[in-house]
Amino acid sequence: MSSALNRPIVVTTLFVIMIGVLMQVVVSTGLVSELIVPKPVPMVMALVDMLQDQEVWNFFVITFASTLVANLIAIGFGLSVALLLHYKQVWAKATTPIFGALFAAPMILLYPIFLVLFGRTQTTIIAMGALTGFIPIVLNTLVALDAVPKTFRAVAKSYRCSTWQEIFYVVIPGAAAGMFVGIRLGLIYSLVNIIGIEFLINFGGLGYLVSHMYDLFEITKMYAAIILVIAVSAMFYVTLNLIQARINRISLG
Amino acid sequence: MIRIQIALIRLALLVFTIACWELISYSGLFYKEVFPSITTILSELTILLRTSEFYGHTWVTLFEVAAGLFFAISLGGVTGIIIGSSQVLHRGLDPILVALATTPKIIFFPIIMLLVGIGVESKIAMGALSAYFPICLSTAAGIRSVPQVFIDSAKSFDVSRLQLIRFIYFPAVIPELLTGVRLGLGVCIIGVLLGEIKISNQGLGFMAIEYYNMFNVPALYASLIVIFGMAVVINLAIDFILSKAVINR
Numbered sequence: 001m002s003s004a005l006n007r008p009i010v011v012t013t014l015f016v017i018m019i020g021v022l023m024q025v026v027v028s029t030g031l032v033s034e035l036i037v038p039k040p041v042p043m044v045m046a047l048v049d050m051l052q053d054q055e056v057w058n059f060f061v062i063t064f065a066s067t068l069v070a071n072l073i074a075i076g077f078g079l080s081v082a083l084l085l086h087y088k089q090v091w092a093k094a095t096t097p098i099f100g101a102l103f104a105a106p107m108i109l110l111y112p113i114f115l116v117l118f119g120r121t122q123t124t125i126i127a128m129g130a131l132t133g134f135i136p137i138v139l140n141t142l143v144a145l146d147a148v149p150k151t152f153r154a155v156a157k158s159y160r161c162s163t164w165q166e167i168f169y170v171v172i173p174g175a176a177a178g179m180f181v182g183i184r185l186g187l188i189y190s191l192v193n194i195i196g197i198e199f200l201i202n203f204g205g206l207g208y209l210v211s212h213m214y215d216l217f218e219i220t221k222m223y224a225a226i227i228l229v230i231a232v233s234a235m236f237y238v239t240l241n242l243i244q245a246r247i248n249r250i251s252l253g
Numbered sequence: 254m255i256r257i258q259i260a261l262i263r264l265a266l267l268v269f270t271i272a273c274w275e276l277i278s279y280s281g282l283f284y285k286e287v288f289p290s291i292t293t294i295l296s297e298l299t300i301l302l303r304t305s306e307f308y309g310h311t312w313v314t315l316f317e318v319a320a321g322l323f324f325a326i327s328l329g330g331v332t333g334i335i336i337g338s339s340q341v342l343h344r345g346l347d348p349i350l351v352a353l354a355t356t357p358k359i360i361f362f363p364i365i366m367l368l369v370g371i372g373v374e375s376k377i378a379m380g381a382l383s384a385y386f387p388i389c390l391s392t393a394a395g396i397r398s399v400p401q402v403f404i405d406s407a408k409s410f411d412v413s414r415l416q417l418i419r420f421i422y423f424p425a426v427i428p429e430l431l432t433g434v435r436l437g438l439g440v441c442i443i444g445v446l447l448g449e450i451k452i453s454n455q456g457l458g459f460m461a462i463e464y465y466n467m468f469n470v471p472a473l474y475a476s477l478i479v480i481f482g483m484a485v486v487i488n489l490a491i492d493f494i495l496s497k498a499v500i501n502r
Contacts, residue, residue, distance in 0.1 A: 012345050101485065105484055109458070112477075116287050214363035233355045
């Protein structure tokens with residue numbers, strides 16, 4: 001038993017079950033109305049039903065496709081801007097604090113401007129996702145590029161590599177692990193913002209699903225949808241961390 | 254020399270951005286209402302700053318942020334210390350907290366509305382929920398990083414669990430708690446404003462979305478400038494306060 005408790009997955013599962021039991025007791029005893037917090041068993045049933053519903057999978061695809069497209073844009077622009085700035089260090093010094101300030105700013109609040117520009121469409125969601133993903137990609141790529149050892153570049157120069165050859169064969173492979181930190185953060189920020197905007201504008205994928213269930217006052221289904229979003233976000237985060245660990249291992253040799 | 258170059262580059266970027274904006278505004282590529290000229294936005298900003306209504310909304314938002322942060326620090330600090338100081342609790346709850354921390358907090362807003370209604374309380378709760386996770390996780394991580402030798406030394410003096418928290422864990426965790434507060438403040442502001450945008454009748458978030466609903470785009474831009482400016486000022490102020498607090502330690 002004690003060895004089982006040393007395994008995080010066992011302890012976490014026990015905690016989830018305990019929270020579920022506690023909710024069941026609180027609702028069953030009438031301490032909290034079932035209209036506010038549903039019983040866990042119907043909630044799990046609703047979640048299982050949702051996972052068998054093709055429409056829910058469509059919402060899932062919409063959110064992930066938006067995140068992917070937004071990040072392809074963010075990665076394209078982010079890596080290009082970071083590379084340009086890396087080779088113009090004065091520009092990098094002048095703009096890094098601006099990107100830093102933007103990173104700390106509540107960028108999601110710009111969505112009404114995108115609504116004005118593109119309307120209540122998928123373009124608004126993708127544009128916001130790209131914008132929020134772009135900044136961490138630039139900042140982390142700059143750090144990663146600066147961390148490439150000077151010896152690598154000196155070796156490239158000694159082989160008379162052109163600037164492009166140096167970038168593609170030395171700088172990018174040397175900075176890959178650090179660059180992925182930015183891409184990983186960009187993906188996480190994009191997904192969070194995309195789901196948030198879907199919820200706020202009642203449009204799109206998983207965020208819309210939560211908002212729609214609330215509007216219909218389908219409380220059990222709303223909770224199930226929230227659990228689905230938590231699970232998706234967590235799995236996304238864990239997957240990206242595993243990829244990061246693998247890239248780190250490869251780059252360390 | 255390099256400082257002058259940096260200043261010139263920043264100035265050039267500012268001029269370039271303004272010039273591009275004006276060019277787009279006057280080009281006719283977009284509706285003039287969507288891309289109003291800088292002067293229109295600035296005049297709208299001046300009008301906004303002169304209205305008493307604006308200050309009313311600002312105070313509501315500031316109050317909600319302050320109250321939300323207060324609850325987040327209280328709950329996040331206490332639960333962070335408890336979770337961090339217990340091996341089993343940390344092992345079991347850390348993955349759940351990380352999973353919740355990576356989730357967009359706004360999706361919990363319907364639950365908050367069901368629990369506390371749609372008034373100011375829901376925005377305070379939204380801000381508190383957003384700030385809770387960075388504060389709790391930072392505090393727990395700080396507790397985990399306390400060297401075992403400190404704990405063993407204290408235990409050799411037969412200290413109680415409460416004394417251990419008071420004299421060993423609490424002083425050691427302050428820098429991490431402050432980092433959590435720094436991170437938490439940013440997301441607390443976002444949480445409160447998003448709550449106001451979703452459903453409210455007061456606050457800066459409500460003000461901005463009302464301008465959008467009335468298609469008063471210059472006023473929307475002006476209100477967003479104010480909101481971003483305020484977020485920057487609050488962040489700088491907390492940085493200053495926290496750096497002073499660390500120095501005084």
